[in-house]
Amino acid sequence: MKSPITLFVYTFVVLSFAWAASAHNHEDFLHCLSLHSPNSSSISKTIYTPNDSSYSSVLNFSIHNLRFATPRTPKPQVIVTPLQVSEIKASIICAKTTGFQIRTRSGGHDYEGLSYVSDVPFIIVDLINLRSINVDAKNNVAWVQSGATIGELYYRIAEKSKTLGFPAGVCPTVGVGGHFSGGGYGLMLRKFGLAVDNVIDAYFIDVNGNLHDRKSMGEDVFWALRGGGGASFGIVVAWKIKLLQVPPIVTVFTVPRTLEQNATNLIHRWQYIASKQDDRLFIRIIIRGVNSTNPQQGSQRTLEAAFNSMFLGKSEELLPIMQNTFPELGLTKEDCIEMSWIESILYFAGFPSGQPLNVLLDRTPLFPKRFFKAKSDYVNEPIPKAALEGTWELFKEEEAEAAEMILSPYGGIMDEISESETPFPHRAGNLYKIQHLVYWEEEGEDIAERHINWIRKLYSYVAPYVSNNPRAAYINYRDLDIGMNNKNGKTSYEEASVWGVKYFKGNFKRLVSIKTKVDPSNFFMNEQSIPSILPWWKKRAH
Structure with missing residues (x-):
């Protein structure tokens, strides 16, 4: 058996050798890039190493989970922010030649940081400069590069048409590349399906640095790219999407109900009707702890369920539908706000009323970045009321102060699309999806462990009431625990x-x-x- 001193010396030597080899490879990588780039002076402007003063700001700008922005987080040897496709090709060839792993980042929203963190020597290909969007409103199509955000995409669509939209997510700073690669969904899910259900072509660079479109990559690869997860097959540079007709006016509402205002019964009832509603109607529930003031008991902690909805039409059409299907919620005309589809994007992203549309072009998040851990589930049968009440008990714990559950209904067109149409299989048979989230503000391994253990406990508690064999999960809510x-x-x-x-x-x-x-x-x-x-x-x- 090695003595502790011998083991320390051995470890130090191995790590020193690894770092020296990594630094050597880093120089080799840069030299290789200069040889494989048509314009070596141009690519030098898109490369960042730890010696560059702007390295940290470039790295951290697109990190959205502070768990992966600590001093202990492994850092890339090189960040490449290509301006053209040839620089991506060169990065792939040179990473292979010099023994680096590649992590590809579009918006940086990977829940487990896999687009910008690795335990082995690696480089980041950050697509932030490849974000052009070309909207052809006449033919209802658009080409969008992977480095664009969905907020930028929505804005460019609205520039060309007030009655065209696209069914992607609600967070405007999410990158198109990662979002589409995992499926991508939003509030028009029940009407138009996923983002990838409306992708009709792509430009893709393979492991040999060859650029393909749908025809040259073949239908198998094109199938895999649309929901098979990012960074498995190569690098998708751009996507051709089908734009969809939206009405001039949509109706949104947010109706909050606490436990004292019958939230449990409303959530229980919602499970039976949300997936069977008119496919123009999407009602999700955001569940979180809030402080409530009671005249008798003063301020106390309770749970709030916010029924957060968009209807593709006017309130005069929506109100009778709600009265017939979900009268328990008590929706009134005063709860309803009519607006354009593009204005609804700002509403659901949390922007204050009256903000200009160009806030969608800002890649800086509206809310401060936090530490968080997430998980996901799919529900095939309504969760019993007693089980819901047991879940609320977990939300009373200290670690759940900034926890959420977001329930998003399925049904509509999702019931009509085959499980094998794209790699994303969660279609018919699902009533809704749950996103479990827990946030915290302070750095520290002990603090992180406490919050992560809490969400694991929640995940374990709901296990009997969600899908099984397999217990399904959504790859865009990546969870390394599974x-x-x-x-x-x-x-x-x-x-x-x-x-x-x-x-x-x-x-x-x-x-x-x-x-x-x-x-x-x-x-x-x-x-x-x-x-x-x-x-x-x-x-x-x-």
């Missing part, structure tokens, strides 16, 4: 299936097959990337 690949890059199909079938169900097998064909050496990899599974006799060749 399983990870081996860090040495050698992961068996069985090992990867532990997490893979939860995200992709029966589509996981096809994703692995496609990955093995397009990236046999498993170059594009992370803790939850689709693995390449080669027969043993082929592995030797690679």
